Each structure stands twice: as C-alpha cells, then as structure tokens.
Amino acid sequence: MPREHVARQPFPALRFVLLIALSVAVMALDNRSHYLVGVRSVLSVVLYPLQSIAAWPEAIADSGHRWFGERSELAHENQRIKEEQLLLKARLQRMVALKAENLRLRELLGAAEAAADEALVAEILEVSLEPFTQRVLLDKGASDGVREGQPVIDADGVMGQVVRVTPFRSTVILITDPSHAIPVYVKRNHLRGILYGTGSQYVLDLPHMTPMSDVRSGDELVTSGMGGRFPIGYPVANVTTVRADPNEAFLQIQATPLAGLDRSRQVLLVRSRPESGLGDE
Amino acid sequence: MSSFVTRRTRRSRFRFFAVPLTFVVALVLMAVPLPDWALHWRPDFVSMVLIYWCLALPHRVGLVSAFALGLVVDVMHGGLLGQNALAKVLIAAVVIWIHLRMRMFPLWQQALVVLGLICLHQAVMLLTYNFTGGIQVNWRYLLPAVSSMVLWPWLFILLRDLRRASGTR
Numbered sequence: 001m002p003r004e005h006v007a008r009q010p011f012p013a014l015r016f017v018l019l020i021a022l023s024v025a026v027m028a029l030d031n032r033s034h035y036l037v038g039v040r041s042v043l044s045v046v047l048y049p050l051q052s053i054a055a056w057p058e059a060i061a062d063s064g065h066r067w068f069g070e071r072s073e074l075a076h077e078n079q080r081i082k083e084e085q086l087l088l089k090a091r092l093q094r095m096v097a098l099k100a101e102n103l104r105l106r107e108l109l110g111a112a113e114a115a116a117d118e119a120l121v122a123e124i125l126e127v128s129l130e131p132f133t134q135r136v137l138l139d140k141g142a143s144d145g146v147r148e149g150q151p152v153i154d155a156d157g158v159m160g161q162v163v164r165v166t167p168f169r170s171t172v173i174l175i176t177d178p179s180h181a182i183p184v185y186v187k188r189n190h191l192r193g194i195l196y197g198t199g200s201q202y203v204l205d206l207p208h209m210t211p212m213s214d215v216r217s218g219d220e221l222v223t224s225g226m227g228g229r230f231p232i233g234y235p236v237a238n239v240t241t242v243r244a245d246p247n248e249a250f251l252q253i254q255a256t257p258l259a260g261l262d263r264s265r266q267v268l269l270v271r272s273r274p275e276s277g278l279g280d281e
Numbered sequence: 282m283s284s285f286v287t288r289r290t291r292r293s294r295f296r297f298f299a300v301p302l303t304f305v306v307a308l309v310l311m312a313v314p315l316p317d318w319a320l321h322w323r324p325d326f327v328s329m330v331l332i333y334w335c336l337a338l339p340h341r342v343g344l345v346s347a348f349a350l351g352l353v354v355d356v357m358h359g360g361l362l363g364q365n366a367l368a369k370v371l372i373a374a375v376v377i378w379i380h381l382r383m384r385m386f387p388l389w390q391q392a393l394v395v396l397g398l399i400c401l402h403q404a405v406m407l408l409t410y411n412f413t414g415g416i417q418v419n420w421r422y423l424l425p426a427v428s429s430m431v432l433w434p435w436l437f438i439l440l441r442d443l444r445r446a447s448g449t450r
Contacts, residue, residue, distance in 0.1 A: 011378055012344060019348045019370045026363035031412050036362055043356040054312035126314040129358050131321055132416045164359055171359030178417055199417035
C-alpha cells in the first residue's frame with residue numbers, strides 16, 4: 001500500500017447519509033414515476049458497447065457453428081424446416097377460409113371486426129441479468145417502435161411483456177416472475193381467471209377458483225384480453241395439477257407455461273392495431 | 282535518462298485509466314453468459330473490484346464512485362434504479378471505515394471480510410426487491426459471496442500488480 005496515505009482519513013459521514021438517502025429516493029422515484037427514463041436511456045446507450053462485448057463469446061461460437069457445421073446436419077435442418085413450412089402453409093389455407101367465414105358471420109351479427117395484430121421479430125440477447133429475476137433483454141428498443149407494456153410471444157405461447165424500453169434495448173418480464181399476472185380463460189369452457197408467476201420457470205399459479213369451477217389437469221389456458229394489455233386468444237399455459245383441499249376456500253391449481261421461456265431465441269413483439277378500441281392507458 | 286522520462290509519462294497517462302478500465306472489465310464479466318449450472322456461482326466482480334479500490338485508494342474511489350457504479354449496474358440489469366447503488370454505497374462505506382485494519386489482514390482474512398461484504402450486498406438487494414413485488418430466493422442466492430471469497434486472493438494480487446505497474450495512486 002502507498003505509504004503516504006497511512007494517515008487515517010476521516011469517514012465521510014455526511015456524504016454517506018446523503019448518498020443512502022439519494023439511492024432510496026431514486027428507487028422510489030423510478031418505481032412510481034417516469035422522471036428517470038431519460039437518465040436510464042442515456043446510461044443504457046453508453047453501456048451498449050459493454051453488453052455487445054459480453055455477447056461476443058456466444059456470437060463467436062454461433063458463427064463458428066454456422067461455418068463449420070456439418071453439411072448433413074444443415075441439410076437435415078433444411079429438410080425439417082421445409083416440412084414444417086408445408087404443414088404451416090396447409091394450416092394457413094384453412095385459416096384463410098375460416099377467417100373469411102368468421103368475417104361473414106361477424107357481419108351478420110353486426111359485430112366490429114376483430115383487430116389484426118402486427119408483430120415485430122426480436123432476439124433475446126445472450127446477456128445475463130440477475131439470476132433470480134425472471135427477466136430477459138431484447139435487441140430491439142424504442143428506436144424500433146417497442147413500447148412499454150407490449151406483449152411478447154414466441155412460437156408456442158405468451159412469454160411476457162415489455163417493462164422497460166431504452167433506445168436500443170428493452171427488458172421483458174416473463175410470465176413466471178412472481179410480480180406478473182396475466183388474465184386468462186380456460187379454452188374448453190371460457191372460465192376466466194388470473195394466472196400468476198411463482199418465480200419458478202415451470203410453475204404458474206391460478207388462484208381464486210372456487211371448488212365448484214370446472215378446471216381439469218390438461219386444460220389449456222389462453223389470454224382473455226381482459227385488461228387490454230394482452231390480445232385475446234394466445235395460448236399461455238397448460239394446467240398440470242388441480243388440488244381441492246376442503247380446508248381451503250379455493251382450488252390450488254398449477255400450470256406450466258407453453259412458451260419456451262428458457263429455449264426460445266427469437267420472439268415476437270405483438271402490437272394490436274390502434275383501432276381495436278380500448279384506447280391507451 | 283530519456284527512456285526513463287518517457288516511461289514515467291506513459292505510466293502517468295495509464296494511471297488515469299487503470300481504475301475505470303478494471304471497472305469496465307468487471308462490468309463485462311458480470312454480463313457474459315454462463316451455462317445454467319454456473320449461473321449462480323458467478324462472483325460479484327463489480328463489487329470485488331470496488332472493494333479493492335476502496336481498500337487501496339480510498340481517497341480516489343469512494344462512496345460517490347460506488348453510487349455511480351451501482352446506477353450503471355442497475356441499468357445493465359434492467360432492474361429498479363438505485364438498488365445496486367444503495368448496496369454498493371453500503372459496502373464501500375464499510376470498506377472505507379475499516380480500510381486501515383483490513384490492509385493489515387492476511388489474504389485469507391480479507392477473503393472472509395469479502396464474504397461478509399457480499400452477503401451484506403445480497404441482503405440489501407433482497408430488501409430492495411420488495412419495492413417491486415419481491416423475488417423468491419433460496420440458499421443459492423448467497424453463492425456469489427462464496428465464489429467471490431474464493432477468488433479474492435487472486436483478484437487482490439492481480440489488481441495490486443496492476444496498480445503498481447500503472448503507478449496509480
């Protein structure tokens with residue numbers, strides 16, 4: 001240690017108290033208001049290169065795999081994708097017919113046309129966040145049109161929603177986060193409920209269902225569109241266990257998310273067209 | 282003689298970058314993706330580097346640096362602003378409070394202090410998560426403290442050599 005500083009320095013008590021108060025104030029302000037969005041944006045743009053550097057090992061491994069990947073493996077993958085595409089196209093043809101029919105029926109009923117959803121493809125960045133929070137970082141931000149509260153889905157189901165947007169990145173809270181809730185209904189009988197995260201990647205909680213309600217294990221839960229945040233009809237989870245405890249007022253229902261929360265790299269940011277009514281909050 | 286002079290100037294130029302550079306490297310290490318089994322074992326590099334500089338150069342790296350660094354980590358993690366700032370100001374204060382004594386400790390005792398400090402850091406973070414609805418944790422939540430303790434002697438020697446080589450005071 002440098003000898004000239006052995007003399008004891010006075011403890012900066014005032015500074016300590018001020019900074020502690022400041023951090024608490026910042027937390028309260030950031031939690032309750034939008035005053036600090038600017039600070040966050042500026043800092044995140046400054047930090048952008050750091051996160052890019054951190055993602056290098058994965059990117060290098062990825063491109064290496066692409067360059068040196070086995071030809072047969074690629075051919076196999078190509079084949080698989082072609083088959084899948086064919087299957088999806090066939091399904092889409094039926095969709096088109098159904099959609100036309102649906103439209104006609106809606107016209108007969110005089111109901112408004114259901115809003116079509118637009119989607120933006122984003123990639124989950126291989127950047128670690130806190131291991132105990134259920135959040136991921138996307139490579140699209142405000143400059144790409146991402147907005148706070150936008151639903152995020154993958155090929156299999158709903159993943160979560162955008163909680164923070166900075167110019168080039170956005171943070172997504174997954175449906176498994178304990179502070180997240182999503183309005184759903186049981187696809188079989190349109191029974192409504194609210195699905196909560198538990199902090200575990202494979203378990204969701206469906207509380208407040210009375211013992212009389214008809215929920216069985218294997219039921220599919222889809223978004224109900226209540227609350228206006230998630231568009232209606234996207235698959236969310238499958239019910240795994242339903243337990244009726246006579247001492248409890250409600251059923252204990254657990255479900256597993258359908259989306260590949262720990263597998264998907266590509267996700268879709270859904271945006272309902274503005275004319276879907278139910279304006280902005 | 283002339284070579285001596287150039288060496289001095291080069292050193293003094295690097296002097297200003299040594300501290301920020303170590304922080305930048307630590308920040309990158311915090312974000313590098315790890316396989317699932319190693320995720321909870323990631324040492325808290327940023328806090329460790331902060332502890333080192335508060336220990337070695339308390340007149341240069343102190344509470345304000347800890348606060349700024351905390352904000353940076355918060356933005357990187359996409360969490361609530363101020364969480365890491367609060368935790369890091371606290372551990373920096375403890376280190377500055379005991380830095381003269383801690384310098385006299387053998388490395389293994391210092392490592393124990395680091396274990397305690399990172400545990401404190403994690404505990405404060407856990408408290409602040411209650412602001413946003415809380416998180417569920419288990420015993421793995423304290424693993425970064427253990428891995429930081431194990432890594433401390435190596436990091437200490439590395440940073441000490443860097444400090445001496447760069448002439449940072």
